Amino acid sequence: MAPLLFLLLLCQVTLYTTVTSKKVCGRPLVTDGIDESSLKRVYEVGDEVTLTCELGYTPSTAAPHKLACTPAGQWTATDLACTPRTCPIPRSLQSLVPGRTTVPFKTVLNYTCDEGYLMNGANKSNCLADGTWSHPPPLCKAVNCALPKPPRDGRFVLDKANTGTTTMYGQGWTYECNPPKAPSFERGECMADGTATEPPICRDVSCSIPEEIPNGFIAFAVLRTHGYKETVKYACNDNYMLDGQAETQCTNTGKWSTKPVCRASCLVNINRGRILYNGRKIWIAELKPKRVLHGEHVAFYCKNKVEKCGYPVTSTCNDGTLALPECFQGKCQSVDGHGPQ
Structure with a gap:
């Protein structure tokens, strides 16, 4: 029995080797946007596959794109490229993405409203395969509050005239009391939850x-x-x-x-030279008294020895202190840097 069993095993190994040594092609490698739904995991030599773009993508050429499984177990090349279609950015959002006017297919816009505003419409919109949006941009409407209650022995004054019985979120008002009383707080507003500030207490102050x-x-x-x-x-x-x-x-x-x-005020503590003050070039002797006010600017002239010219350096009076520039040489400086005239 041993020789017969060995022969059977040898035949099985030979048969397996013969079957598995045949070249096949695996699933083609494709780029984004190519429809993979009809592709199989394994193909025989000589099999052909026609590639198409998914819904929402545009093919690079109109001609059919076929691949063939070669005897080497490789696919022939394809130049098919699938470009996603685009949707125009809603006008109300264009300022948020300067330089762009469209977004690609499958883009999702999520909308929110600022605090104190209620959304009227869908909070999400998808860029569809045909280049349109699933929903238009929603509207954000301000929360309304009933007009505030006046304080006892007083009144409220709206910041903006209002003829209705409600006011919008963010609108404010001032509380007033009958003299000589004063409100415990002076300001109120329509709040994000739709309620108005409770009135203050009028008291003697x-x-x-x-x-x-x-x-x-x-x-x-x-x-x-x-x-x-x-x-x-x-x-x-x-x-x-x-x-x-x-x-x-x-x-x-x-x-x-x-x-x-x-x-x-500040003392301009120099004896000779010119200064620039209030837009005028004057000799220090012309400044009477020799003071400038807090916050005022004085330009002193320093000498550029290399260029043999003068240049202004500004100092500001700060509550009695006016610092002289380190480059200033008070005895001989003038507006042109050539000494007193």
């Missing part, structure tokens, strides 16, 4: 006697406590400049609004 400011004084005011929205005015002493609002107001918190500051 007063501010303490206003204080003087350094290097300045209170003008046209009686030194007493003041009620809500009453004001006092400040001014500065000689050689000082007011920085900020001249008036300060008693606020609804019982505190004064920000007071101004008096900034010192």
